[in-house]
Amino acid sequence: xxxRVIVITSGKGGVGKTTTSANIGTALAKNGSSVVLVDTxxxxxxxxxxxxxxxxxxxxxxxxxxxxxxxxxxxxxDKKNPNxxxxxxxxxxxxSAVTADQLKEITEQLQEDFDYVxxxxxxxxxxxxxxxxxxxxxxxxxxxxEMSAVRDADRIIGLLEAKDExxxxxxxxxxxxxxxxxxxxxxxxxxxxxxxxxxxxxVIPEDTGIITSTNKGEPxxxxxxxxxxxxxxxxxKRIMGEDIPLLDINExxxxxxxxxxxxxxxxxxx
Amino acid sequence: xxxxxxxxxxxSQAQSPADIVFELSNIIEKPEAANQKIWLKLGDVSLNxxxxxxxxxxxxxxxSTLSLVESQSQQTELAAATLGICTKDVEEEIEKELEANTPxxxxxxxxxxxxxxxxxxxxxxxxxxxxxxxxxxEKIAEENETDLTETISDSxxxxxxHEEEIKDKNIENKTETKPEETEKEPVxxxxxxxxxxDTDTIQEExxxxxxxxxxxxxxxxxxxxSDDKDINEMKNWPLTKEAEEFEIPEEVMTDEDxxxxxxxxxxxxxxxxxxxxxxxxxxxxxIGDCHPGCEIHAAGDITVWGVLGGIAHAGCKGNTxxxxxxxxxxxxxxxxADSYARRPDHIKNTFVEKSNVFTPEExxxxxxxxxILKIND
Numbered sequence: 001x002x003x004r005v006i007v008i009t010s011g012k013g014g015v016g017k018t019t020t021s022a023n024i025g026t027a028l029a030k031n032g033s034s035v036v037l038v039d040t041x042x043x044x045x046x047x048x049x050x051x052x053x054x055x056x057x058x059x060x061x062x063x064x065x066x067x068x069x070x071x072x073x074x075x076x077x078d079k080k081n082p083n084x085x086x087x088x089x090x091x092x093x094x095x096s097a098v099t100a101d102q103l104k105e106i107t108e109q110l111q112e113d114f115d116y117v118x119x120x121x122x123x124x125x126x127x128x129x130x131x132x133x134x135x136x137x138x139x140x141x142x143x144x145x146e147m148s149a150v151r152d153a154d155r156i157i158g159l160l161e162a163k164d165e166x167x168x169x170x171x172x173x174x175x176x177x178x179x180x181x182x183x184x185x186x187x188x189x190x191x192x193x194x195x196x197x198x199x200x201x202x203v204i205p206e207d208t209g210i211i212t213s214t215n216k217g218e219p220x221x222x223x224x225x226x227x228x229x230x231x232x233x234x235x236x237k238r239i240m241g242e243d244i245p246l247l248d249i250n251e252x253x254x255x256x257x258x259x260x261x262x263x264x265x266x267x268x269x270x
Numbered sequence: 271x272x273x274x275x276x277x278x279x280x281x282s283q284a285q286s287p288a289d290i291v292f293e294l295s296n297i298i299e300k301p302e303a304a305n306q307k308i309w310l311k312l313g314d315v316s317l318n319x320x321x322x323x324x325x326x327x328x329x330x331x332x333x334s335t336l337s338l339v340e341s342q343s344q345q346t347e348l349a350a351a352t353l354g355i356c357t358k359d360v361e362e363e364i365e366k367e368l369e370a371n372t373p374x375x376x377x378x379x380x381x382x383x384x385x386x387x388x389x390x391x392x393x394x395x396x397x398x399x400x401x402x403x404x405x406x407x408e409k410i411a412e413e414n415e416t417d418l419t420e421t422i423s424d425s426x427x428x429x430x431x432h433e434e435e436i437k438d439k440n441i442e443n444k445t446e447t448k449p450e451e452t453e454k455e456p457v458x459x460x461x462x463x464x465x466x467x468d469t470d471t472i473q474e475e476x477x478x479x480x481x482x483x484x485x486x487x488x489x490x491x492x493x494x495x496s497d498d499k500d501i502n503e504m505k506n507w508p509l510t511k512e513a514e515e516f517e518i519p520e521e522v523m524t525d526e527d528x529x530x531x532x533x534x535x536x537x538x539x540x541x542x543x544x545x546x547x548x549x550x551x552x553x554x555x556x557i558g559d560c561h562p563g564c565e566i567h568a569a570g571d572i573t574v575w576g577v578l579g580g581i582a583h584a585g586c587k588g589n590t591x592x593x594x595x596x597x598x599x600x601x602x603x604x605x606x607a608d609s610y611a612r613r614p615d616h617i618k619n620t621f622v623e624k625s626n627v628f629t630p631e632e633x634x635x636x637x638x639x640x641x642i643l644k645i646n647d
Contacts, residue, residue, distance in 0.1 A: 054602055055613045055615070058504070058603070058610065091544060091565075092546070
């Protein structure tokens with residue numbers, strides 16, 4: 001078995017790389033694939049927190065690289081889904097602890113046992129980024145409909161194109177607010193795709209549930225009522241090769257909006 | 271060797287401090303200058319205290335002492351006075367001596383003939399040979415000394431005898447090393463011998479500390495690795511209420527407990543933040559909070575006067591009697607010797623873990639399980 005190695009990157013910080021990694025990973029695992037999430041943000045790890053696995057980490061990526069433990073010992077299984085594993089980054093070290101060749105070796109080993117190897121990339125285009133993309137053959141570029149994030153995404157796409165190993169890269173537009181797009185206060189998804197001229201893999205609406213899910217340590221795809229959760233599940237299905245149309249993220253209007261609000265109120269309480 | 275012979279150095283022609291040092295270094299190489307009281311004649315050149323101190327230490331490197339300085343400069347005289355060096359006119363002093371004693375030898379010249387204090391070269395060589403061996407012995411003795419202070423299990427009798435031997439050797443060395451130093455090349459500016467020794471020992475301590483920390487990290491990992499555990503089988507640590515099911519053994523002082531008591535203790539008065547690591551070969555006391563993401567590794571006990579939120583590993587060299595205490599024990603993971611446990615999932619990260627309500631708790635390793643008990647119990 002040879003799994004796919006997908007790097008999730010953005011250039012700019014705070015656009016939702018880690019959230020995307022955790023949710024796509026969980027969604028893929030829910031669909032029955034075996035998934036390993038590799039956190040390469042050494043020194044500023046967060047992926048374990050989002051998955052609620054912080055208290056289970058004994059060995060980290062750096063321990064594997066420095067041969068203090070076996071690779072299998074360092075893989076932390078998810079609480080709910082045994083298909084999902086996490087290879088955490090070390091908090092007490094920095095990016096220079098792992099080189100590109102070392103990470104490539106690890107992803108090659110993981111490819112043999114897992115269907116998907118998702119690499120969560122740190123922000124920036126320095127050492128950490130180069131290390132993270134070293135083993136990957138596919139990339140997901142996360143951006144938000146803001147000029148700064150789009151510029152950084154453009155830079156990242158340029159760097160990804162320059163790397164021969166990466167066969168395909170796709171765009172994920174995160175934190176879209178349909179209301180603001182409508183009132184021309186925010187770039188639309190089409191604008192972003194136009195600027196970057198890159199294939200779109202998904203659109204995730206802004207959702208306050210993301211904040212609570214991060215604090216709880218439970219990915220939002222486990223919440224069936226969440227729009228963002230649904231959008232992430234669709235992204236996961238597209239990664240698996242299913243042809244699914246983009247989710248209609250526009251909020252319903254008129255009578256439908258009224259019904260939706262009522263539903264939401266009862267849904268939240270029930 | 272008695273220092274009853276004076277040796278006059280006339281540097282009154284020197285124009286700058288550099289000239290003085292240059293001339294002095296030439297004179298110092300002469301064997302007759304060794305083991306003498308040096309009387310230094312300086313001209314108009316003014317020297318400050320540190321320059322004079324370096325000259326003094328230069329002279330002391332050949333076992334001579336700078337006992338008198340004659341200078342036209344007030345600054346030099348002041349500096350000499352503060353260093354406790356006599357500042358008098360050389361020729362007046364000589365006259366005084368001549369009046370007091372019967373004349374011994376012609377004075378007031380640089381080319382003073384060596385008297386019975388002159389050490390023949392053959393003696394030098396003998397001394398050097400013995401000194402080399404003794405200095406090696408000294409090194410070994412020093413190593414032994416440090417070893418002895420570190421090992422605790424050795425009986426006191428042997429320690430005492432060792433120490434006596436070391437003392438004897440040191441005394442021998444002190445007596446023997448003196449002539450050897452006369453052969454050393456003069457060092458231009460050198461702090462006094464005591465200072466160099468101090469800095470050396472400080473450096474040694476620093477290196478030793480660094481080595482200790484490296485050693486710690488290696489042993490810590492060995493301890494966990496040796497069991498080859500599957501981390502996914504790690505269990506929650508039992509809470510105080512649930513701890514009732516564990517039979518808590520009566521406290522009996524064992525060798526391991528005494529070992530912890532004898533360890534040195536490191537104090538940290540700081541907030542230990544995410545990503546920071548504290549390692550110690552002894553006990554660790556932290557006055558402050560330990561935030562999630564930090565790691566504390568100690569061979570002995572860990573005591574936190576505050577909220578413990580990170581990973582704490584007590585007894586990281588295998589001492590199962592080590593304990594972890596905190597005013598608010600909210601650690602992500604607790605490890606004692608080779609046992610480890612995680613925080614139960616139902617205890618969530620509260621937004622503000624700091625509170626004024628503290629429940630001091632203590633984590634112990636009871637038969638391989640980590641149990642948390644209230645300290646009051």
